[in-house]
Amino acid sequence: MSPGRKKSAAAASVLSFPSFLSPSSPSPVSFRRSPFGPPARATLLVLWAATLVGRTHAQEAAAAASLPTVTVTAESQDGTQQHLGAKVSSGALGARSQLETPFSTSVVRGEDMAERQVSKLGDVFALDASVSDNSGAYSAWASYITVRGLPLDWQNGYRINGQPFLSYAITLPYEHFEQIELLKGSSGFMYGFGAPGGIVNYVTKKPTDQSVRSIEVGYKTAGIWSEHVDLGGRFGTDNRFGYRLNATHEEGKTYNDGNVRRNSVSLGLDAKLTDKLTWTFDTLYQKRNTSGQTPSIYLGSYTGTQLPSTISASNQSLVGPGQHLNTDFRLYSTGLQYQLAPDWTLSTSYSHSSATRSRNEGIAYLQDAGGGYDDYRSDSAEGHRFNQWQAMVNGKLRTGDFEHRITLGTSWQKQVNYYSSNAVYQLIGTGSIFGQNTNGYATSTDFRTYRNSDITQRALFASDTLKLSDRWSVLAGLRSTTYEQIGYDTTGAQNSSYRKSGVITPTLALMYKPAPDTMLYTSYVESLEPGSTVSTMYANNGQLLNPLKSKQYELGVKTEHDRWSATAALFRIERGAEYANSSNVLVQDGRSIYQGLEVGASTWLGSQWQIGGNLMLLDSSYERGSSYIGNRVAGAPKLVATAQVSYLVPQVPGLKLSADMKYTGNTMLNASNQLNLPGYTVANIGASYTTRIAGHSTTFRAAINNVTNRRYWEYQYDNYIKPGDPRTFSLSAKLDF
Structure with a gap:
């Protein structure tokens, strides 16, 4: 039996839904207040599901002597934790x-995120x-991570379905995504201007051929209740229309x-x-x-x-009084795809x-x-x-004995x-991190917002993946970008510009494939990232710095x-260095080097145990012209x-411990x-149990993150730290109906 395709046995029984959860009644998820608020509805659903489990087991025992065993087979998406077959x-x-x-x-599936009960991007990866967590749940920094020691660019490093968005202070609803992808390192050809840390791409849930109907309720420390509904399917003549x-x-x-x-809603449609x-x-x-978030700790003046x-x-x-973070995010995207020929597709x-x-x-x-x-308060509105x-x-063509995979x-x-x-x-005011903050702020x-800057990119790109033989292939790609950045003062007058x-x-x-399931490769990429607009934290506040080049x-x-499955990569990244000097001026000086090794593997031991691991060794330094050469x-x-x-767990089919x-x-x-x-270790544990109740698949999950409640200082940004997130408990129950 394949370890990724475990079988579980359960007796079928017909049980009725309580009226407030009947599939024919209105959805229990509502953005309006009701007598059955989130805690009440969540508690009722969990208690109801637990009652059904008990009743089901009682019926099984009573009928075991006369009824045959009904076997239900569930199939996983793939057999390894690295998901190398997943499209990115x-x-x-x-x-x-x-x-x-x-x-x-790297690819993290929606099921992976649900099992680990993630709350921030650092949890996802x-x-x-290769990913270091710089984030804190429920704060403006919840989507901050570094990849190979490089911070992701909040203006250019984040995508939804390949489409760009501004990620700063935005914590997206992880329940709404099929998977989250990470392309590590420079991405200049693939996406244009951007820092060489990498690209995070959120893939929303898409319409499916099979109907999807589920409701999930959850609880997190210290009193956060959630409800989530997922509906999808196809309709119309020949099922031409799909929704999610x-x-x-x-x-x-x-x-x-x-x-x-938090209230969030997403809708995906397609039409053939x-x-x-x-x-x-x-x-x-x-x-x-959100309110009452933990402040950031700045060490630029620490001696x-x-x-x-x-x-x-x-x-x-x-936490001082008055702190809050309120965000409002909207995304709309549409596209057309036309099959020009069997091997050629046009999309816009x-x-x-x-x-x-x-x-x-x-x-x-x-x-x-x-x-x-010293206690500083920053209060603003931005957009x-x-x-x-x-x-x-995209398409394929042949020239003589060679096959080309073309993108224009x-x-x-x-x-x-x-x-x-x-x-x-x-x-x-002032205070101590070991005492109560008593500083008031009204x-x-x-707030009056003004148009601070426009950034425009126009690009042409082309690539050819040339298949030399069944094993060897070569990729060559080129992107030509026109980049323009214009700054404005509060009166609307232009006060800075950069155009390239x-x-x-x-x-x-x-690329070399010694076997269909194995690929060796060597690659080279260049990138150019936008220059920083210097923040109020530095002496040269407001200055627009030049773009930085990386290889x-x-x-x-x-x-x-x-x-x-297994992966390994040796890498070297050369990037223009940007840092605050001894006069607290943000400067571009010399270059920074990041070189290292990444290895990862995942395997099954027998039919019950699955283990995996990752390792990154990184050597970084400032070089050539920097004031901090060798650091x-x-x-x-x-x-x-x-x-x-x-x-x-073989004795309890459907139970998984992790x-x-x-x-x-x-x-x-x-x-x-x-x-x-100093270095630190964070450990997490979890469990999930999938069974059938009244003929419906039901999954219960529990997780404890930072199970030892380890205290540590976490790197947040250059000269910024935060206390690491404490131990948190999560529970959820999901019902497919």
């Missing part, structure tokens, strides 16, 4: 499986050693006595207009309000060489996204090892708009940023089999290692290497 979006390269992509990638609707409500008290309230023409439409909306003792992120004493797409945020955030300027700080259009042709395309995108002309950033509600035409970013790769070299191998790059740990194990851990090595806080953040 590679921008200008189109969609390819991880195994066929000559770059290091917790089992990937997801809706989530989440509300309650966070682990540090703050509050969160003709046998050759398909139309798609996707939309996602989320309104998320010590050792950090104070760690504190817990659940410590309410650090357009997307529009907008994000607004009202943010009242505390920043503790740490002064000494005793924990004393972003992003529009993109793209057209692309063009794209246009425009980003508009809005910031507050009357934003507040001021000292409101939040402003009358015909910027060429190439990619090259050589990446990679040598790797990927292999996937029925019972095991380690800030935010780049030398060693990260992960391990995971799961066990299918555990994982991640060690993050010591990390430099800034370019001067004055402060070294």
Whole structure:
């Protein structure tokens, strides 16, 4: 029996739904208040499901002597934890499986996220050693991660279905995604301008041929209740029309006595207009309000060489009154795909996204090892708009004995940023991280935003994957980008500009497949990332810096089999260095080097045990012209290692137990290497149980993250730290109906 295709036995019984959960009655998920609020409905559903389980087992026992065993077979999506057969979006390269992509990638499936009960992006990629968590749940930093020691670019490093959006302070609804993909390293050819850390692509749930109907309720520490509905299927003549609707409500008290309230809804549609023409439409909306988030801790003025003792992120004493983060996010995208010929496809797409945020955030300027700080408060309103259009042709052709896989395309995108002309950033008092924050601040509600900057990119791109033989192939790609960035003052007058035409970013790769399930590759990519607009944290506030160039070299191998898979990659990334100097001026000086090794593997031991692990060894340094030649790059740990194990309990069919851990090595806080953040290990455990109740598949899940309640300082950004998230408990129950 294949370990990925376990069988479980259950007796079928006919049981009725309670009236408030009847499939014919209105959905229990509502964005309006009702007598059955989230806690009440969640509790009722869990109790009802537990009652059904007990009744089912009683009926099984009573009927065991006379009824034959009914066997139900469930199939998993694939047999390994690395999902190398999964398709990933590679921008200008189109969609390819991880195994066929000559770059290091990672895929986390929706089922993986549900089992581990994720709350932030660092949780999503917790089992990937190349990813370091810089995020904190329920804060403006919840989507911050570094990849291979490089921070992701919040303006260009995040996509939804391949379409760009501004990610800053946006925590997306993870329940709404089929999978989340990570393309590691430089991505200039695939996506245009962007930092070389990588690209995160969220893939929304799509219409399915089989009907999907499920409701899920959940609970998280210390009082957050959630409800999620997933509906999908096809209809019309020959099932030409498909839909997928997801809706989530989440509300309650966070682990540090703050509050969160989130409503989100997404809709995916497709229509087979003709046998050759398909139309798609996707939309996602989320309104998320949080309060009482833990402040960031800034060390730019810290004079010590050792950090104070760690504190817990659940410590309410650090939180001053008035702090909040309110975000509103909308995405609309549509596309057409036309089959020109059996091997040729023409596609075009357009997307529009907008994000607004009202943010009242505390920043503790740490002064000494005793924990004393100056308490600053940042209060502002901000917004972003992003529009993109793209057209692309994909196809195959032959020239003599060689086969070509061709991609040709063009794209246009425009980003508009809005910031507050009357934003507040001021000292409101002093305090200690070990005592109660008593500093008061009256939040402003009358912020006036102005158009701060426009960023436009126009690009032409082409690639050819030349198949030399059954084993050897070569990829060559080229993107030409015209990049323009214009800044405005509060009166609307232009005060800065940068324009670069015909910027060429190439990619090259050589691939060798000794077997259909194994690929060796070597690749080269260049990227150019937008220059920073210097923030208020630095002495040169408001200055627009020039774009930075980066180069990446990679040598790797990927292999996937029925019972095991493995990956390995050697890489070197050269990037222009950007950091704050001793005068607190943000400068571009010299270059930073990141080189290292990534290895990962997953395997089944027998039919019940599955184990996996990841390792990254990283050597980083500032070189050539930098004031800090030879120093380690800030935010780049030398060693990260992960391990995971799961066990299918044979005595209880459908029960799965799991555990994982991640060690993050010591990390430099800034370019001067004055402060070294110690390494730490975070361990998690979980369990899931899938059974059939009244003929319906039902899944119960439980998870404990940071099971030992480890306290540690986490690198957040250059000269910023935060206390690591504390131990949290999660429970959920999902019913397919």
